Amino acid sequence: MGADIIDGKAFAAKLRGRIAEAVADFRRDKGLVPGLAVVLVGEDPASQVYVRNKGRQTLEAGMASEEHRLPATTGQAELLALIARLNADPAVHGILVQLPLPSQIDTAAVIGAVSPEKDVDGFHVINVGRLATGQKALVPCTPLGCLMLLRDRLGDLSGANALVLGRSNIVGKPMAQLLLGESCTVTVA
Numbered sequence: 001m002g003a004d005i006i007d008g009k010a011f012a013a014k015l016r017g018r019i020a021e022a023v024a025d026f027r028r029d030k031g032l033v034p035g036l037a038v039v040l041v042g043e044d045p046a047s048q049v050y051v052r053n054k055g056r057q058t059l060e061a062g063m064a065s066e067e068h069r070l071p072a073t074t075g076q077a078e079l080l081a082l083i084a085r086l087n088a089d090p091a092v093h094g095i096l097v098q099l100p101l102p103s104q105i106d107t108a109a110v111i112g113a114v115s116p117e118k119d120v121d122g123f124h125v126i127n128v129g130r131l132a133t134g135q136k137a138l139v140p141c142t143p144l145g146c147l148m149l150l151r152d153r154l155g156d157l158s159g160a161n162a163l164v165l166g167r168s169n170i171v172g173k174p175m176a177q178l179l180l181g182e183s184c185t186v187t188v189a
Helices: 008-030 045-060 076-088 107-113 125-132 141-154 172-181
Strands: 035-041 064-070 094-097 161-164 185-188
Touching (some): 008 141, 035 045, 035 076, 064 076, 076 094, 076 107, 125 172, 141 172, 172 185
Parallel strands (some): 035 064, 035 094, 161 185
């Protein structure tokens, strides 16, 4: 059996194009510009690249993008206050707090502070619970992207045997839940 390479870059480019069209239609029909706020605490190089790319792609799709870059010395209370302001801001429709956070900040408290309706990472316990019970939820982007690639390549996944390597809250567990939602038999290793 030969290797079957999935071209994720080409798929992503088409997806970004469809999203830009949908955003343009939404803006025209509703008179509303979707807004994403990204919060970065500290100077992790990989996180800086991720945040920069998210901001660029958000703007390219026709959405509003705002970045909040805080020093690594930021305290938890200051970060939670920023999240509360973003939760209350009607121009902000999605919030992404870039992980990892510095050690003085309780990651679970920060994830729990983001409004479930604005939790674009899908990390809030309400979104995790909704995903686990088959309800509509905001879902972490990496597993959702993987599912989209699988559907694109394989079509209907019902009855497929799936192996998920890893059980992280960010990728492994949500991936398993998404595959279960597709009626796959799922093994997590």
